[in-house]
Amino acid sequence: MAITVASAQLPVGESLRIQKNRIGPLDRTVPHDKRICIVTGTHGDELEGQYVAWRLAEKLNKNPWDLHGVVDIYPALNPLGINSVYRGMPQSDLDLNRIFPGNGNGPVPEYLASEMVKDMQGATVCIDIHASNIFLRELPQIRISETMADSLVPMARFMNMPLIWIHASATVLESTLAHSLNSVGTPTLVVEMGVGMRITREYGEQLIEGIFSLMSHLGIWGRKTPPTTPPIISSDWQVSFINADHSGIFIAEANHTARVEEGEPLGFIADPLSGKVLEKIASPVSGLLFTLREYPVVYEGSLLARILHGTP
Amino acid sequence: MQRETLFTINTIYREPLHIDGIFFGEGEKALAVVGALRGNEVQQLYICSQLVKALGERERAGRLAPGCRVGVIPCVNPFSMNLGKRFWAADNTDINRMFPGYAQGETTQRIAAGLFAHLRGYKYGVQLTSFHLSGDFTPHVRIIDAGYHDLGLADSFGLPFVMLGKPSPIDTGTLNYNWQVFETNAFSVYSKETSQIHEESARRAVEAIFSFMAAQGMLRGVGDADGARQRPRHFHEENLVTVLSSQGGIFLPRRAAGDRVEAGDALADTLDPYVGEMKERLTAPRAGIVFFNHDSNLVGGHEVAFRIIPDL
Numbered sequence: 060m061a062i063t064v065a066s067a068q069l070p071v072g073e074s075l076r077i078q079k080n081r082i083g084p085l086d087r088t089v090p091h092d093k094r095i096c097i098v099t100g101t102h103g104d105e106l107e108g109q110y111v112a113w114r115l116a117e118k119l120n121k122n123p124w125d126l127h128g129v130v131d132i133y134p135a136l137n138p139l140g141i142n143s144v145y146r147g148m149p150q151s152d153l154d155l156n157r158i159f160p161g162n163g164n165g166p167v168p169e170y171l172a173s174e175m176v177k178d179m180q181g182a183t184v185c186i187d188i189h190a191s192n193i194f195l196r197e198l199p200q201i202r203i204s205e206t207m208a209d210s211l212v213p214m215a216r217f218m219n220m221p222l223i224w225i226h227a228s229a230t231v232l233e234s235t236l237a238h239s240l241n242s243v244g245t246p247t248l249v250v251e252m253g254v255g256m257r258i259t260r261e262y263g264e265q266l267i268e269g270i271f272s273l274m275s276h277l278g279i280w281g282r283k284t285p286p287t288t289p290p291i292i293s294s295d296w297q298v299s300f301i302n303a304d305h306s307g308i309f310i311a312e313a314n315h316t317a318r319v320e321e322g323e324p325l326g327f328i329a330d331p332l333s334g335k336v337l338e339k340i341a342s343p344v345s346g347l348l349f350t351l352r353e354y355p356v357v358y359e360g361s362l363l364a365r366i367l368h369g370t371p
Numbered sequence: 372m373q374r375e376t377l378f379t380i381n382t383i384y385r386e387p388l389h390i391d392g393i394f395f396g397e398g399e400k401a402l403a404v405v406g407a408l409r410g411n412e413v414q415q416l417y418i419c420s421q422l423v424k425a426l427g428e429r430e431r432a433g434r435l436a437p438g439c440r441v442g443v444i445p446c447v448n449p450f451s452m453n454l455g456k457r458f459w460a461a462d463n464t465d466i467n468r469m470f471p472g473y474a475q476g477e478t479t480q481r482i483a484a485g486l487f488a489h490l491r492g493y494k495y496g497v498q499l500t501s502f503h504l505s506g507d508f509t510p511h512v513r514i515i516d517a518g519y520h521d522l523g524l525a526d527s528f529g530l531p532f533v534m535l536g537k538p539s540p541i542d543t544g545t546l547n548y549n550w551q552v553f554e555t556n557a558f559s560v561y562s563k564e565t566s567q568i569h570e571e572s573a574r575r576a577v578e579a580i581f582s583f584m585a586a587q588g589m590l591r592g593v594g595d596a597d598g599a600r601q602r603p604r605h606f607h608e609e610n611l612v613t614v615l616s617s618q619g620g621i622f623l624p625r626r627a628a629g630d631r632v633e634a635g636d637a638l639a640d641t642l643d644p645y646v647g648e649m650k651e652r653l654t655a656p657r658a659g660i661v662f663f664n665h666d667s668n669l670v671g672g673h674e675v676a677f678r679i680i681p682d683l
């Protein structure tokens with residue numbers, strides 16, 4: 060059932076609506092005090108979550124009797140961004156994921172953000188699905204701020220994502236949806252996978268299995284699910300960042316998600332005007348190439364790759 | 372007067388991006404003025420260019436106090452300004468969310484780091500800035516409460532209002548926040564316009580900076596401290612009264628920033644965009660001075676149409 064969570068009039072004959080699909084248990088005799096929120100479309104250029112939202116609803120519609128809790132699917136927190144190939148909120152150019160928890164008396168983006176938080180708060184768990192951006196391709200991963208690691212990692216292990224990246228907390232990240240929900244006691248896991256503007260079905264299916272596995276663990280899904288792949292946890296390793304030192308066209312040579320050896324070529328930066336190679340990029344370490352530049356135009360400083368390495 | 376390139380980034384197919392500063396005097400780093408950090412801040416660029424011209428005249432007349440260095444950086448972002456984009460045109464990030472910067476990081480982090488290396492250590496810092504809501508402001512000085520601020524110092528700009536604001540998490544990446552962290556007295560000077568030049572308010576901003584310089588002993592002689600006769604009103608950002616629209620439509624403002632209003636005065640009419648009937652009349656909830664007005668002729672529901680500084 061589609062429910063409008065928040066809305067605001069647009070100037071000319073239209074309202075902006077934030078909608079969710081609520082799927083509840085058919086069997087009214089089972090208690091349904093448990094609720095999972097699947098949230099995506101915060102960044103209008105990230106579409107991997109569109110597949111997951113559709114696929115989850117499709118599967119639940121087919122097997123409604125196995126549902127023992129409420130599933131709220133929010134496929135588009137930023138509908139105007141999705142409609143205009145735009146990452147931020149098109150009218151104000153604000154990044155929606157930098158204005159949470161919002162403000163009911165603030166301008167539209169902040170008002171909508173506050174209504175979203177109100178609607179999701181109190182859920183048993185929220186899964187906030189992102190797709191990196193158009194520049195970088197990511198191995199499916201759960202990102203958790205180090206301050207939340209103890210409480211969130213146990214749940215993240217069910218998600219069937221190969222990597223759990225526990226990152227340092229940063230003040231700017233206090234304005235994300237995940238931080239806002241976590242700080243009011245609603246456990247929220249952030250998924251980053253794939254790349255902007257594309258759908259990687261295989262990653263979507265992998266995450267769907269993880270969502271069912273977590274729902275089964277929480278008692279929201281009545282069936283047993285197959286065991287998921289145990290994730291790599293980043294805190295046991297180190298993350299090496301590789302940035303461009305030249306502006307040009309990046310041509311990748313290594314394969315995303317492959318294991319690379321120290322000194323192995325990751326790619327090069329080309330200058331098509333002169334036919335020269337401006338920079339050759341070799342892996343500084345041996346490890347797992349979990350992030351790789353997808354968008355070829357790079358500038359001095361552009362992130363090209365991230366590698367997980369070290370010994371646990 | 373010397374012009375120096377503070378930072379350069381090469382780009383593919385374009386000339387290198389130079390960030391240039393114009394410097395007056397020798398000695399202690401006394402005052403830095405930063406103009407357009409965003410590509411649409413044309414008014415801020417214009418103000419800086421007028422400031423440079425007038426500072427040059429005063430320098431030639433021997434009116435700059437000895438032993439102090441004054442720097443003006445009119446435009447940090449010609450890369451985006453030349454394309455008509457507000458944020459960094461390659462990845463839409465905001466340089467004014469990247470301070471203090473990171474020299475090994477992403478492009479805009481490197482720009483911020485390169486610039487901040489020069490901007491650190493000034494006794495006073497002034498940023499000519501704009502706001503993410505599209506609208507006009509009554510000229511004022513904004514100071515963020517980041518632990519190193521002195522409201523009284525702001526009086527010598529001679530602008531009618533000094534506003535103290537609490538930094539939100541995303542403000543921790545702004546130039547002014549980081550100036551304060553490194554013990555520079557930092558002020559944001561808001562002028563009426565952003566992407567359009569308003570000559571009268573630009574002239575006022577230049578006078579305000581001269582008035583400040585004269586009060587701090589950076590300028591000798593008479594004529595530049597006249598503005599300081601007016602004692603500005605101080606208020607906290609939280610005390611502003613926000614007037615939100617509830618209806619979308621054609622927006623016809625009746626009052627503008629700087630106007631005095633009484634409780635109940637009509638501020639704007641919102642018309643049905645198809646049939647021209649009035650959908651909503653916005654009125655002033657309190658008597659005071661209009662601080663901000665929405666400046667587009669279209670409005671949505673739940674937008675900040677006006678902000679009023681209420682009478683005490």
Ligand SMILES: [Zn+2]
Nearest residue numbers: 102105189190
């Ligand atoms: Zn995202």
